[in-house]
Amino acid sequence: MAGTKALLTLENFINGMFVPCNSYIDSYDPSTGDVYCRVPNSGKEEIDAAVEAARAAFPGWAARSPQERSQVLHRLADLLEQSLEELAQAESRDQGKTITLARTMDIPRSVQNFRFFASSILHHTSECTQMDHVGCLHYTVRAPVGIAGLISPWNLPLYLLTWKVAPAIAAGNTVIAKPSELTSVTAWMMCKLLERAGVPPGVVNIVFGTGPRVGEALVSHPEVPLISFTGSQPTAERITQLSAPHCKKLSLELGGKNPAIIFEDANLEECIPTTVKSSFANQGEICLCTSRIFVQKSIYSEFLEKFVEATRMWKVGIPSDPSASMGALISKAHLEKVRSYIKKARMEGAQILCGEGVDTLSLPRRNQAGYFMLPTVITDIKDESCCMKEEIFGPVTCVVPFDSEEEVIQRANSVKYGLAATVWSSNVGRIHRVAKKLQSGLVWTNCWLIRELNLPFGGMKSSGVGREGAKDSYEFFTEIKTITIKH
Ligand SMILES: NC(=O)C1=CN([C@@H]2O[C@H](COP(=O)(O)OP(=O)(O)OC[C@H]3O[C@@H](n4cnc5c(N)ncnc54)[C@H](O)[C@@H]3O)[C@@H](O)[C@H]2O)C=CC1
Ligand SMILES: N/C(=C\C=C\C(=O)O)C(=O)O
Numbered sequence: 001m002a003g004t005k006a007l008l009t010l011e012n013f014i015n016g017m018f019v020p021c022n023s024y025i026d027s028y029d030p031s032t033g034d035v036y037c038r039v040p041n042s043g044k045e046e047i048d049a050a051v052e053a054a055r056a057a058f059p060g061w062a063a064r065s066p067q068e069r070s071q072v073l074h075r076l077a078d079l080l081e082q083s084l085e086e087l088a089q090a091e092s093r094d095q096g097k098t099i100t101l102a103r104t105m106d107i108p109r110s111v112q113n114f115r116f117f118a119s120s121i122l123h124h125t126s127e128c129t130q131m132d133h134v135g136c137l138h139y140t141v142r143a144p145v146g147i148a149g150l151i152s153p154w155n156l157p158l159y160l161l162t163w164k165v166a167p168a169i170a171a172g173n174t175v176i177a178k179p180s181e182l183t184s185v186t187a188w189m190m191c192k193l194l195e196r197a198g199v200p201p202g203v204v205n206i207v208f209g210t211g212p213r214v215g216e217a218l219v220s221h222p223e224v225p226l227i228s229f230t231g232s233q234p235t236a237e238r239i240t241q242l243s244a245p246h247c248k249k250l251s252l253e254l255g256g257k258n259p260a261i262i263f264e265d266a267n268l269e270e271c272i273p274t275t276v277k278s279s280f281a282n283q284g285e286i287c288l289c290t291s292r293i294f295v296q297k298s299i300y301s302e303f304l305e306k307f308v309e310a311t312r313m314w315k316v317g318i319p320s321d322p323s324a325s326m327g328a329l330i331s332k333a334h335l336e337k338v339r340s341y342i343k344k345a346r347m348e349g350a351q352i353l354c355g356e357g358v359d360t361l362s363l364p365r366r367n368q369a370g371y372f373m374l375p376t377v378i379t380d381i382k383d384e385s386c387c388m389k390e391e392i393f394g395p396v397t398c399v400v401p402f403d404s405e406e407e408v409i410q411r412a413n414s415v416k417y418g419l420a421a422t423v424w425s426s427n428v429g430r431i432h433r434v435a436k437k438l439q440s441g442l443v444w445t446n447c448w449l450i451r452e453l454n455l456p457f458g459g460m461k462s463s464g465v466g467r468e469g470a471k472d473s474y475e476f477f478t479e480i481k482t483i484t485i486k487h
Pocket of ligand 2: 153155156160163230231253285286287288451457
């Protein structure tokens with residue numbers, strides 16, 4: 001292929017070694033639309049090799065004390081931190097996100113994921129109960145499950161990959177991770193640090209490629225008893241089907257159609273900039289992003305005017321521009337999908353107040369084939385519209401009015417998803433009432449995306465199965481056993 005030599009070429013990382021692949025997939029720079037990288041197109045053969053390595057490494061790694069594993073995780077965190085700028089540049093180029101977001105969120109959080117689980121693994125305790133009337137003592141013990149299969153998406157590549165790798169290896173498992181084929185570069189860069197951090201060969205294996213090929217080979221492998229997946233609901237369905245014959249442990253972190261509920265007593269000075277951010281951060285490509293904004297009628301016009309004004313200030317720019325708030329979407333296909341929702345809304349008679357088709361986006365000449373679009377606000381839209389029901393996963397948000405607390409709770413809950421909600425009010429009683437009634441795994445009140453990694457993270461309904469966090473991840477990545485001693 002012409003120009004192949006100039007392309008960055010990734011290799012699988014199996015048993016502590018970089019291994020070339022027989023075939024490769026093109027990976028695109030979202031800001032130009034050019035192919036810039038080749039990603040291994042792995043399949044069953046590579047998964048079999050990774051399973052062999054992970055199986056061989058498991059007894060030794062599982063036998064180490066939590067303190068020893070913790071030290072390795074801390075060293076890896078330090079090495080990632082030392083490479084922060086290089087990783088941020090790579091993440092921004094590969095994903096299309098702004099360099100500022102990669103520098104301040106993606107890579108620092110990846111570092112924090114290792115530090116956090118390095119620490120939390122030292123603090124778990126087990127249960128013990130006594131039954132004196134029959135002379136018995138009961139207690140529980142936990143052990144790592146074995147080889148963990150980890151499948152991560154393209155929106156927060158290293159952030160979400162490390163959110164799985166860190167708790168899995170901290171608990172003594174060995175892992176086979178499959179990052180998204182669209183964003184594989186930072187995972188490959190992390191592999192270069194593993195040996196220096198003291199991760200033994202075979203403990204972390206990373207196999208690159210597409211979902212249907214290598215993802216399914218991993219999920220179907222009988223020696224991988226556990227799958228942790230973040231991504232779309234249709235893929236989760238497929239993973240569930242493939243796992244069923246093996247009764248695998250599954251953690252599924254899926255999409256959302258997240259409401260923001262804004263009451264008339266909300267502090268709009270804080271609410272508006274935060275809701276712009278919660279709608280458009282990372283191009284709206286975060287499962288926690290707001291995409292339905294319910295505003296109490298008495299402040300609806302004021303909110304809408306100020307919200308549209310603030311959205312127009314949300315600068316779309318090339319990812320390397322430090323002043324840009326938003327970069328490029330992940331792919332041409334995804335850009336087209338997001339645009340198709342706006343087209344449907346228009347056909348249904350909704351109004352597009354700013355963004356796509358209303359305002360003009362100006363880009364440097366070399367970025368004109370990049371996957372950019374303006375943040376878009378839709379209004380006059382019915383709750384039944386697909387734009388109000390389906391996950392768009394792009395910089396598009398709908399704003400609609402509501403009258404009463406009961407009505408808005410019912411409307412907010414009327415979608416199949418239940419991941420994250422925000423509630424804006426200065427009435428503490430109302431906040432507690434509403435938060436309790438929302439069908440949502442996470443409710444942020446008067447804020448958004450403030451993360452406490454100790455606490456359960458995940459969704460209800462079609463937003464997922466299971467929770468992640470200190471205790472939840474530990475429970476997921478270990479098997480529990482109850483032992484009874486008769487004395
Ligand atoms: N956490 C979230 O909520 C995310 C939601 N999405 C949603 O999903 C839509 C589609 O994005 P995709 O990248 O196609 O998500 P996806 O669910 O297809 O991809 C996520 C990961 O699963 C893998 N995968 C795909 N098919 C698989 C299979 N059959 N077996 C095993 N692994 C498989 C992919 O290679 C990737 O690593 C987005 O438009 C968005 O709506 C996407 C990424 C993250
Ligand atoms: N799972 C996603 C985001 C998680 C964020 C966090 O753990 O802080 C997603 O966007 O897919």
